């Protein structure tokens with residue numbers, strides 16, 4: 001078996017540098033020698049992955065956080081958008097949020113997951129959207145894509161690097177700040193072939209996994225392999241209600257709140273409604289790649305995951 005490991009040395013606020021050498025030794029003891037490379041910049045993990053697959057890797061291991069994983073997953077797709085379905089992915093999660101692995105909830109240590117050899121096929125999401133320069137882009141995601149206040153929160157979290165607050169606390173602080181300043185945004189949304197609905201929203205999560213935001217269980221019933229997104233909509237409600245109920249989202253207890261609706265679907269088309277001065281910003285596995293309009297599509301069982 002040919003194994004290639006993609007390592008983001010910046011992930012986890014130094015955790016990768018501290019913990020990976022010991023984990024690498026353990027991995028080598030179990031699976032033998034493997035090739036590896038460190039990422040040199042944002043986006044590099046996709047390039048490394050694509051090249052490793054082109055030159056014969058059977059298993060690619062992502063070492064880093066959710067952002068690194070997202071880039072590695074995108075590297076499974078060639079320039080023509082074709083997925084490499086014969087290659088497996090494994091995750092050594094050393095990020096600060098690690099929401100993908102939390103959603104997997106295997107209860108196993110990452111190296112044990114890899115050496116166990118068990119593989120599960122999971123769905124991926126693909127989103128077509130516009131970047132901040134107005135160029136149309138396409139990107140895969142393994143965990144959760146969302147838009148609304150979450151896009152603003154990502155931009156706050158990813159630009160304020162406090163060495164003193166863990167990501168979960170930074171996310172909570174950014175969420176409180178962003179919610180306090182946020183004004184609902186009107187969107188038009190069409191799920192599968194249903195008639196389009198328009199609504200003022202605070203947030204919509206298009207979920208393959210369950211957790212985002214460093215431990216917020218936004219889609220408590222989502223399954224990685226059911227061929228469906230769980231689409232969680234938080235409609236306009238008062239700021240006081242938002243802030244008062246915010247902590248419910250960590251346990252999934254927001255599910256029954258009257259401002260929340262959850263449904264399932266395979267394809268979502270969504271656009272901002274005219275007359276809005278502020279763009280509706282996207283969040284994709286914790287990164288902020290652009291804005292609406294966007295189309296989300298599920299790719300059933302597209303990825304073989306060691307878990």
Ligand SMILES: Nc1ncnc2c1ncn2[C@@H]1O[C@H](COP(=O)(O)OP(=O)(O)OP(=O)(O)O)[C@@H](O)[C@H]1O
Pocket residue numbers: 008009010011012013039040041042043044064065066067068069071094095096097098099167285286287
């Ligand atoms: N050499 C590098 N220098 C700077 N940034 C990099 C480098 N390599 C990768 N990156 C970027 O680092 C960012 C953060 O990585 P990642 O999300 O994996 O870690 P994290 O934020 O600690 O974890 P999580 O998303 O789970 O909280 C990603 O956007 C990635 O593009």
